[in-house]
Amino acid sequence: MAHAQTVTILSPVAGEVIPLAAVKDPVFSAGMMGLGFGVQPTSGDIVAPVSGKVTMIAETKHALGFTTPDNNLEVLVHLGIDTVDLKGTPFKLTVAAGDEVKAGDTIATMDLAMIEKANRQTTVVLAVTNSSDKLDGLDVTTGTQTAGAVVATGRLNANTFNAKRQGRLPKAGKYDQLAADIVENVGGVENISSLIHCITRLRFYLKDESKANDDVVANLKGVIDIAKAGGQYQVVIGPAVTDVYDAVIKLIGPEFSNDSETAKAVAETNAAANRPDTAWGLVKWGFSNLIGVITGSMIPVIGLLAASGILKGILALLITFKVVSTTAPTYVIISAMGDSVFYFLPIFVGFTAAKKLGSDPVIMGIIGGVLTYPSIVAIATKGKVVSTLFGMGINANFFGLPFHVASYTYSIFPMIAGAWLASKLEPWLKRVIPTVLRMIFVPLFEVVIVSGAILIFLGPVITIFSTGLANLIVTVYNLSPAISGLIIGGFYQVLVIFGLHWAVIPIVANDIATTGHSYLNAIISATMVAQGGAVMAIALKSKLANIQELAWPATISAFCGVTEPAMYGINLKYGRAFITASIGSAVGGFLTGLMRVNMWGFTGSLIGVTSFVNPQKGIDFSFYGFLIASLATIIVSFTLTWMFGFKDEDAEAVKTAPKKRHLGQVA
Template sequence: MGNAQTVKLLTPINGDIMPLSAVADPVFSAGMMGLGFGIKPSNGTVVAPVTGTVTMVAETKHAIGFTTPDNNLEVLVHLGIDTVDLKGAPFKLNVAAGDTVQAGDSIATMDLAAVEAGNKQTTVIVAVTNSSDKLAELDPVTGTLEAGQVAATGRLNANTYNAKRQGKLPKAGKYDQLAADIVENVGGVENINSLIHCITRLRFYLKDESKANDDIVRDLKGVIDVAKAGGQYQVVIGPAVTDVYDAVIKQIGPEFSNDAETAKVVAETNAASKRPKTAWGTVKWGFSNLIGVITGSMIPVIGLLAASGILKGILAVLITFKFVSDTAPTYVIINAMSDSVFYFLPIFVGFTAGKKLGADPVIMGIVGGVLTYPSIVALAGGKATSTILGMGVNADFFGLPVHVASYTYSIFPMIAAAWLASKLEPWLKRVIPAVLRMIFVPLIEVVVISGAILLFLGPIITVLSTALANGIVAIYNLSPAISGLIIGGFYQVLVIFGLHWAIIPIVANDIATTGHSYLNAIVSATMVAQGGAVLAIALKSKLANIQELAWPATISAFCGVTEPAMYGINLKYGRAFVTASIGAAVGGLLTGLMRVNMWGFTGSLIGFTSFINPKGSDFSFWGFWIASIVTIIVSFTLTWMFGFKDEDAAAVKVAPKKRHLGQAA
């Protein structure tokens, strides 16, 4: 039993064994490619680390993948670091995809001198790419070994071991064939610059999109559709996108998921894109790119936001109808479940924005952690001792007075941080020697980027927020109807840039001092409008990937959380956000005209009890329903008629292209 549960990996080359964490490549050292080990080689003969089938050979010969027959481990041998740039010159392979090998068989030779002459590291890496599914542990040995000796011993996890013992081990490589077909029909590895993915799509950056066979890719079993947008060739997969992405990376090599490479490709794509010649066209082009970055950074967490929004709505109902007290441990636990994704949103957005813009996502996650660190949050909530340019000074940095803002629930500062990092990181990697990068690149990035946000961007946001807050108060004092129209129409725009927090203190102060807030009632109408627009899309669209996002986003918006509706659907497709904002303006106008008041924080439809006057029901309750119903009708109708059609999300239809020689029909 114990032997059947044990896994052994041989070193594929003579040399010194090192733990994976010591490998000078962030993709491998962070464990993104699975458990494994590295070898500092002393000669160039390469042998198979396991018995199995060769399932992948990179066209640049620097990576070879194997699948074992007894437990379906997927083992990758990676020859050198960043050696994809050497175009296969230092390597000679003895095997091809489909070959069967025995552990210890000679499979390749590696010219170590040629690798070093190309200014690349010779470190050989062995990784079990599906170790998260298969292995409970993998322990490398230490010291110097000869090729073919046991370098690591591991143990199968309970699920894999039991399935193997019962003869029910699933077949390996479920998506390998689909991955191979996709790679072939986007023009092959030589046509790929890099690959990322969101929650439904593979997003290729291709050297020449005309080499891709759209019709063939679209007709592959497992592919929903093909789309082209923002310099990306997008293959719509659906819920299995992560598995297909892993299979594609296994085929083409992990270098194509490298963050630095992604940054370079994004920069090249942006530079190559045709910029409009007119000033207004340039503004629209820049705003469109900004919206693309924002929505692209938010898409991976939209599902979490929607789920949390629904949970917030359920909690609000429990509190409203006295099933749970807001001081009870039950409330605290459920509130933590519903609020954590929002409270720590800078960490998640930092990671996703880093991947989108080409910065190291792990480092960006750490920067997000700095912004949400309890001590920083405490500083942000501290009492101001003085003011500078209208900002409350609540801290000092080396004796210099500064304003520390609150960044929980925010997204825009982290997108700005990722953009700064995408510029800083390539420069750091050019000037810092390779042997020092692992420590000093993260060190400098965290210090510089965190400092830039806390000491510069934060105060700028505070100045803008204060100016907006003063303007909103002035408008509201002038006319509730006009303020309802303006705030209703533009409030969700403020949400995009994180400037809506200027209004929150006003609302909080109103409720704390008077027990109610007319302003919060207008804000509630904007939430209803976003829900009405995304509801129209959910009912109108025939695309499964749109419906998968639109329905939970609708529920979340009506529960008072609009981010999934905005970032997942409405803002992404442009016109829907405009039609939703028009509906919000109408709802805000009616709310102001009818002087609808609100006695709680929870808005949208789920917050209907917040519109009941504790001293006795008045017209505010009915005014809320009138304004909300009209808002839904307006935003729903405008979105249905003008805001969205499936062609916005579907692939760009093009005429069939002539196939290249050697391509499959």
């Protein structure tokens, strides 16, 4: 029976070899960087502890990484403790990243006297950073040793041993290049104060956020997005965040894993330093952050929204051509498939917004469930109005406090606001509630407080605001259909961003219910067409596969009357595209109002073409006006977006950004 193979590791420096637990750095001594040992050096000559490739050299020269060719062990040699602040002065390297070395080769020297004079520890630490995957154990011989002496023997675990025998070892250093690119584009190691991570994202505390190249970082392969919150520069990675975090820490050094209180102080300082100092700067900064949170919260469900939009469009066609009846079980089943993601959108947005803002996703998902709970929905839609206040019906009370329960199905903004509130509330609750009680009482208080804040305060405020907007829209339309078409067309999709458009929908529904038609809905339909025209231009213009994969379904969905995938996934995310789409909306709305285009159905955009057929007279000028306005809308939004609204560099800044020297290179 074959025994598991062993590997040997040399002492990188002459001195006293000590157990890893004796190293005076908690990150190393606790084994967070992997199995290893420390050496109290008596000489400054550093040798390679293993044979292999130099895969990493820190910008400040205080850390080197090696990968062995036979077993893909990743070995880190860290020169001194807290020596990153010395900016490389005590170290002279004779190797560069990419060099092949043999165990025992001289690779560097360190000036021990200079390090001691700077009140830093000279301890050299060696750690096998992937030992949890590769090794069953590491036996270390302590005591005085010479540089290049065998001081550690590692036992390969069964998986690695068998994989090696079968010639299928995984590629080493999978995330090393991504880590190097991230560090380089957040301003380099000298711009990093500390780094932590959560379940999906790296959370940097930077000394100066303006030095970070946002576009480059956001478009690195392996990075989903970036966010800035609470003084943190957050790089969204996803499930591989722990691996990427390990690769970054291996690159910059474990001393950047500062404790939470230090990190918090750094965060507050950075937040104050990076906040704009002018009123207009604050407005732009706040609006930019808000749009970033909204789009970031919606991105994970964009595919579902697009698919549901297409399904709703197909269902509209089936009804129009009388393939199915609205009372048939077939209709109910397909409608549930297409409508469920919208109906329960607060649950999904609560989860994704919480991940974006740093609160508990599961708790926010539950709060979304509170808002879509059938009894709450029944109060909002069928509840008895006992009085009115600021134009809204008072239909409920909470311990005697009267308030208005709004309808939250299909809503987005209340959940984002709730997730923000939860992100502030959670840390406070965890500070004041004893550890043994947190598991129960943090979720309890959070659900009660955030749900109550949305239902009793935020919902009524949004209702008052949206009702006022709806009344303003009706007033403008009554003054001049053409001017109102221009204004409503240009700004209606802005209302969609914040969920305020739901105050207009009842007006449309009432028009159709009482008169059988709605001029206002015809203008709204043009805004849907415009979003589709803009995203179609991006789908055709872009050469990037990830943009096309999102833009084409979003185009179909917009033309089927669901614009959220186009807006949140593409147009709003790249800013100018939403503006060019809104200009197209304004043109389409103006023409629709000018030609007095009428609409007899509820389904809009191109899929709703039959809604513009007069049920009494058949095809009349409203039908032709719809075609003319839609064609003009598509031409304007498509052309402006193609020319001014988007270019691949917006989504792939890496290709056009100036290339900097990589961290592993030496001058």
